Amino acid sequence: MIKKVENIPEEKLAEIRQMIGEAFVSNELFHNWGSEEERRDDVLKYMALYVDFVYQAGELYANESMTGFIGLEDSGEKAARQQLKMLFRMLKKIRFSRIKKILRFAKQVSDANAEYAKERHLDVLMVCVDKAYHGQGIASELVGFAKKMSEEKALPLLFDTDMKAYADMYQHLGCTLYNTVTADNGVTRYNLCYLPGSRTVK
Numbered sequence: 001m002i003k004k005v006e007n008i009p010e011e012k013l014a015e016i017r018q019m020i021g022e023a024f025v026s027n028e029l030f031h032n033w034g035s036e037e038e039r040r041d042d043v044l045k046y047m048a049l050y051v052d053f054v055y056q057a058g059e060l061y062a063n064e065s066m067t068g069f070i071g072l073e074d075s076g077e078k079a080a081r082q083q084l085k086m087l088f089r090m091l092k093k094i095r096f097s098r099i100k101k102i103l104r105f106a107k108q109v110s111d112a113n114a115e116y117a118k119e120r121h122l123d124v125l126m127v128c129v130d131k132a133y134h135g136q137g138i139a140s141e142l143v144g145f146a147k148k149m150s151e152e153k154a155l156p157l158l159f160d161t162d163m164k165a166y167a168d169m170y171q172h173l174g175c176t177l178y179n180t181v182t183a184d185n186g187v188t189r190y191n192l193c194y195l196p197g198s199r200t201v202k
Contacts, residue, residue: 021047068138071125176201
């Protein structure tokens with residue numbers, strides 16, 4: 001069963017930050033921050049702040065054993081204040097040159113999901129499974145939970161990823177790849193969608 005993560009002690013949140021951070025060190029989003037070893041510390045800092053944002057916004061969900069996590073945001077209820085707070089903290093903790101590269105990339109791919117993002121929708125902010133528990137169906141359970149929420153709210157469910165392997169996985173789990181865009185840093189953004197009911201992705 002997937003539940004919202006809330007009211008947990010700081011020690012547990014620190015464990016979650018570390019686990020999710022480690023999972024994202026190899027993510028293509030950070031490839032121009034240097035080799036995995038060179039960028040590891042900054043990626044861990046970045047993802048720790050991102051996890052805090054998702055958690056504080058009440059958008060972090062996990063399985064019962066807390067070995068898999070998913071961030072889900074309703075675009076009609078965006079936590080703008082928490083986003084600004086996260087950006088400010090990132091600028092204080094991470095080199096501006098690196099944040100600038102992320103923002104440049106984000107600007108270049110910002111319209112990639114306009115087909116569905118222009119209407120109210122659910123955004124998958126992240127999906128992460130502890131490396132020690134890969135291959136046990138946890139990602140499938142997390143995506144299934146997101147699809148159920150999509151059905152209950154009658155809202156499109158959007159996935160954006162910079163990893164082809166993840167795009168392939170989401171397609172295997174019933175989502176449709178409807179757009180790709182490659183930024184000038186060589187990273188490709190894959191846009192996928194799950195539509196509730198009998199609606200078909202264009």
